[in-house]
Amino acid sequence: MNPFRSEFDPAPGLLYLNSGTHSLTPRAVLEAITREERAYEENPTARLMLVWERLWEVQTRLGAFLNADPKCLFLRQNVTEAMNAFILGIPLPGGSEILLSDVEYPAVANIARYRAERDGLTVRTFSLPFTEKELRPETALVVISHVITGTGEVLPVAEIAAAARKRGVLVAVDGAHAAGALPLDFRALADLDFYGSNLHKWTLGPKGTGFGWVSPRHHETLRPLEAGWATFDSPNDYAAFGGGARFPARMLMQGCRNFAPFFAIADTFAFWDRHGADVIRARVRALQRFLEAEVGQTLKWPLLSPPLDGGRRGPLTTYELPAHLEKEGYGLMSRLLKDHGLQVGLPRVQGRWRLRLSPHVYNTEDEIARAVGILKTL
Ligand SMILES: Cc1ncc(COP(=O)(O)O)c(C=O)c1O
Numbered sequence: 143m144n145p146f147r148s149e150f151d152p153a154p155g156l157l158y159l160n161s162g163t164h165s166l167t168p169r170a171v172l173e174a175i176t177r178e179e180r181a182y183e184e185n186p187t188a189r190l191m192l193v194w195e196r197l198w199e200v201q202t203r204l205g206a207f208l209n210a211d212p213k214c215l216f217l218r219q220n221v222t223e224a225m226n227a228f229i230l231g232i233p234l235p236g237g238s239e240i241l242l243s244d245v246e247y248p249a250v251a252n253i254a255r256y257r258a259e260r261d262g263l264t265v266r267t268f269s270l271p272f273t274e275k276e277l278r279p280e281t282a283l284v285v286i287s288h289v290i291t292g293t294g295e296v297l298p299v300a301e302i303a304a305a306a307r308k309r310g311v312l313v314a315v316d317g318a319h320a321a322g323a324l325p326l327d328f329r330a331l332a333d334l335d336f337y338g339s340n341l342h343k344w345t346l347g348p349k350g351t352g353f354g355w356v357s358p359r360h361h362e363t364l365r366p367l368e369a370g371w372a373t374f375d376s377p378n379d380y381a382a383f384g385g386g387a388r389f390p391a392r393m394l395m396q397g398c399r400n401f402a403p404f405f406a407i408a409d410t411f412a413f414w415d416r417h418g419a420d421v422i423r424a425r426v427r428a429l430q431r432f433l434e435a436e437v438g439q440t441l442k443w444p445l446l447s448p449p450l451d452g453g454r455r456g457p458l459t460t461y462e463l464p465a466h467l468e469k470e471g472y473g474l475m476s477r478l479l480k481d482h483g484l485q486v487g488l489p490r491v492q493g494r495w496r497l498r499l500s501p502h503v504y505n506t507e508d509e510i511a512r513a514v515g516i517l518k519t520l
Pocket residue numbers: 162163220221222223246247249250287289290291316318319340
């Protein structure tokens with residue numbers, strides 16, 4: 143019996159095995175979003191006056207989850223926005239280079255390219271594993287994933303950041319698949335400069351929630367991409383956001399918006415408290431193990447992800463497709479959904495289409511076995 147499933151409402155008939163793109167969200171969290179929206183409607187003006195104090199509470203709770211100082215955090219709708227804040231906002235010397243691995247998420251790689259085109263910098267890519275030899279005198283910033291989107295490989299970001307820092311090179315980590323999936327401890331990641339992640343993947347949080355973390359070394363120098371009420375001081379109700387602390391206030395999202403998803407982050411952490419982070423992660427791991435055993439026995443497709451034991455594996459499981467399915471490309475994902483009700487991920491990794499399966503706590507062993515059965519018929 144799956145102790146989590148009753149807290150979710152998966153669509154009837156859908157085999158949802160792509161939490162790596164977006165997870166399902168617990169019913170209690172969805173209800174909290176609606177509750178917050180309704181409460182706001184009772185008097186939007188009065189509610190708006192409370193927003194900054196309440197957002198600070200959420201940020202403090204997020205800090206506890208990440209063992210991070212909440213004054214180093216800022217909320218955004220997703221990790222793409224957080225990576226924009228770092229890559230476009232940090233001053234870099236003229237003519238310098240941004241270094242990326244060749245398996246970065248394409249949208250994030252484009253932020254680096256955009257920055258380079260905007261300011262006359264260069265972008266260089268390298269193939270993993272990272273070695274210090276990749277850092278050249280002109281390298282100013284390394285942009286690297288914590289968990290590689292294509293294969294689920296976990297990179298040693300603390301070591302990479304330590305090597306880079308020795309040479310005065312900044313590191314911005316794309317942790318899209320890390321928050322929730324891996325235990326993060328920002329007080330132990332002191333060499334990192336910037337780190338962004340989502341809450342709507344492995345943390346099971348509301349859609350449109352993510353965050354950025356910035357080392358105190360850069361609080362003065364990072365230029366916010368947008369300005370607004372709290373850019374120069376924290377007037378009126380903004381004083382209740384972090385007691386007017388300058389960095390988090392300057393990094394606030396600007397203007398009026400729907401704050402309900404951000405308030406429901408607190409309800410997301412109530413889910414984590416109720417079940418326990420270790421139990422949640424152990425369940426994801428057990429499902430990955432079951433999946434690997436099923437695919438190994440039934441399909442025998444080559445596994446492209448690192449082994450489950452050994453600390454190099456995140457929450458994603460990626461396989462090489464047989465040639466006739468690889469030829470079908472992206473269309474295979476739509477066909478699986480339309481004909482079989484099976485939602486998978488189909489990343490293109492170094493020019494090749496791969497199958498990515500990423501169950502989360504709400505999935506069952508039976509669903510995985512059925513999904514593998516469908517794949518066998520293709
Ligand atoms: C490594 C990586 N970075 C960034 C993203 C972008 O996430 P979002 O669209 O939520 O910003 C993804 C999404 O899958 C990803 O895998």
